[in-house]
Amino acid sequence: xxxxxxxxxxxxxxxxxxxxxxxxxxxxxxxxxxxxxxxxxxxxxxxxxxxxxxxxxxxxxxxxxxxxxxxxxxxxxxxxxxxxxxxxxxxxxxxxxxxxxxxxxxxxxxxx
Amino acid sequence: xxxxxxxxxxxxxxxxxxxxxxxxxxxxxxxxxxxxxxxxxxxxxxxxxxxxxxxxxxxxxxxxxxxxxxxxxxxxxxxxxxxxxxxxxxxxxxxxxxxxxxxxxxxxxxxxxxxxx
Numbered sequence: 001x002x003x004x005x006x007x008x009x010x011x012x013x014x015x016x017x018x019x020x021x022x023x024x025x026x027x028x029x030x031x032x033x034x035x036x037x038x039x040x041x042x043x044x045x046x047x048x049x050x051x052x053x054x055x056x057x058x059x060x061x062x063x064x065x066x067x068x069x070x071x072x073x074x075x076x077x078x079x080x081x082x083x084x085x086x087x088x089x090x091x092x093x094x095x096x097x098x099x100x101x102x103x104x105x106x107x108x109x110x111x112x
Numbered sequence: 113x114x115x116x117x118x119x120x121x122x123x124x125x126x127x128x129x130x131x132x133x134x135x136x137x138x139x140x141x142x143x144x145x146x147x148x149x150x151x152x153x154x155x156x157x158x159x160x161x162x163x164x165x166x167x168x169x170x171x172x173x174x175x176x177x178x179x180x181x182x183x184x185x186x187x188x189x190x191x192x193x194x195x196x197x198x199x200x201x202x203x204x205x206x207x208x209x210x211x212x213x214x215x216x217x218x219x220x221x222x223x224x225x226x227x228x229x
Binding site: 107 | 145147152153154155156157160168170171203205211212214215216217218219220221222223
C-alpha cells in the first residue's frame with residue numbers, strides 16, 4: 001500500500017537558521033498537503049500542492065511538489081521560536097480520494 | 113459551532129470496557145475523517161465518510177473498532193473491549209469537499225485523549 005515517509009524525524013534549529021524537511025511517497029500522488037501541529041495541539045492545515053513541480057510560498061515557508069509527484073519539501077528560512085512544532089505531510093492517491101495518508105512528521109525544536 | 117467539536121476531551125477507561133467518542137463536524141462539511149495519534153507519532157488513518165457514500169473503513173485496526181455518521185453530520189467512533197494499546201488521541205476532522213479537491217481545507221478537532229488502564 002501507499003506509504004508516506006518524512007525525514008528528518010527531528011530537527012534542532014538555531015533561531016535565524018534555515019532548514020528543510022522532506023516527504024517521499026512510494027506511489028504517485030494526486031496532491032500533497034502540509035500541516036503543522038504545535039505541542040499539545042491539533043494539526044492545522046498549511047497548504048495543498050497539486051501540480052507537478054509546483055512551488056508555493058507562505059512568508060518564510062516554501063513548499064515544493066516534485067516533478068514526479070512523489071516527493072515534496074518544506075523549507076523554512078530565518079527560523080523563529082514560533083516555528084516550533086511538528087510538520088506533517090499528507091498525500092492522496094488518485095485511487096483513494098478519501099485516504100489522506102500522513103507521514104510520521106518532523107518535530108522541530110528551535111533554540112533561541 | 114465554529115470548528116470541529118469532539119467529546120469527551122479526555123477519557124480514562126478500564127481495559128475491557130467499551131468507549132464512544134463523538135465528533136461534531138463543521139456545519140455543511142460533507143467529508144468527515146477519524147485519525148488516531150499515539151504519543152509522539154504520526155496520524156494513523158481510521159475511517160472516512162463522504163456524504164451518503166459508503167465509508168472507507170480500511171484503516172480500522174480491528175473489528176473492535178466501528179464508526180457511524182448519522183444524518184450526514186455527527187459521527188461516533190466506538191471501541192469495544194478496549195485494550196491498553198488503544199490508548200491514543202483520536203482526532204476527528206472535516207472538510208467541505210473530498211480531500212483531493214482543489215482548494216479544499218481539512219479542519220481538525222482538538223481530539224479525544226483516551227487512556228486505557
